[in-house]
Amino acid sequence: MRMLKRRQTIKKYTSMGLFVFLTACASGPRHLPPADGVKAGESSSFKNMVPASQLEASAVRQYDVMKQKAAKGNALAPDNHPQLIRLRTISKRILPYAQVWNPDSKSWKWEVNLFVSDQVNAFCMPGGKIAFYTGILEKLKLNDDEVAIVMGHEIAHALREHARDRIAKEQMTGLGANILSQALGLGGLGSQALGQGMQVLGLSFSRADEKDADLVGMDIAARAGYDPRAGISLWQKMGASSKDKPAEWLSTHPSGETRIYEMQRNMLDALKLYAKAKNTTVDQLPEYKL
Structure with missing residues (x-):
């Protein structure tokens, strides 16, 4: 009898959790991809479980703490640093096109900073907080087009709300744990998972997220x-520099070869946008040279 009641309780909580999940996923704005350019699907509806304002506020706090620590250690590049000026110049050209993929980004308080570090890394936090490390610029000797690709990739993670989606899925895992723990009287495992989920900096993305960011970033x-x-x-440079020790920015999934293949497969759509920006045609574009 006790076992039957316990099963009924588990079923009750599971049904409640499923209802919450379906309600959250069905609500909230859906950002459709543009009709032209690189073909990418709709962003995940899982993200609607996490309030965007809450996540962006958390990202701002973490970003500010990071800047403060860097400033104390003389690792935050000043506004007159040539590489920072370069980054901000490139961002001014790129950011107006962010709205094509996410209209909400128009109200974001974009910020670009450079951190003095040997790390081959860059990121963009929810809400438009961009960071580059001197290591990725100097070790890979990136030209402006390559910097734009890196920046586009990182911006794409924010525009497509991959962090929000990732945290929402972690919350769903936590919700499931919480439902089970309540039913079995095991304590607040779910609450612990939810708390851990709000750590934005250093959040890893899935294979699908990385592919999406590659293509959307190339488009932007x-x-x-x-x-x-x-x-x-x-990615050829990334592969060459990571033979001995993988760079932090180089995700283990998908591989560099896979990413290059996907970019090549979608290159014509991107080249049409590039040709339009240059007021020419794809056939008249000059050969790309390093």
């Missing part, structure tokens, strides 16, 4: 007049 860079073929040379 091309719209801004940067050569999308730089994505190929970028």
Whole structure:
């Protein structure tokens, strides 16, 4: 009898959790991809379980703490640093096209900073907080087109709300744990998972997220007049520099070869945008050279 009641309780909580999940996923705005350019699907509806304002506020706090620590250690590049000026110049060309993929980004308080570090890394937090490390610029000797590809990729993670989606899925895992723990009287396992989920900095993305960011980033860079073929040379450089020790920015999934293949497969759509930005045709574009 006790076992039957316990099963009924588990079923009750599971049904409640499923209802919450379906309600959350069905609500909230859906950002449709643009009709032109690189073909990418709709962003995940899982993200609607996490309030965007809450996540963005958390990202701002973490970003500010990071800047403060870097400033104390003389690792935050000053506004007159040549590489920071370069990054901000490129961002001014790219950011107007962010709205094509996410209209909400129009109200974001975009910020670009450079951190003095040997790390080959860059990121963009929810809400438009962008960071580059001097290591990725200097070790890979990136040209402006390649910087635009990196920036586009990181911006794409924010525009497509991959962090929000990732945290929502972790919350669903936590919700399931919480439902089970309540039913079995095991304590608040779910609450612990939810708390851990709000750590934005250092959040890992899935294979699908990385592919999505590669393609959307290439699209945004091309719209801004940067050569999308730089994505190929970028990953060739990344692969060459990571033979002995994988770079932090180089995700283990998908591989560099896979990313290059996907970029090549979608290159014509990106080149059409690039040609339009350059007021020419794809056939008249010059050969890409490093």
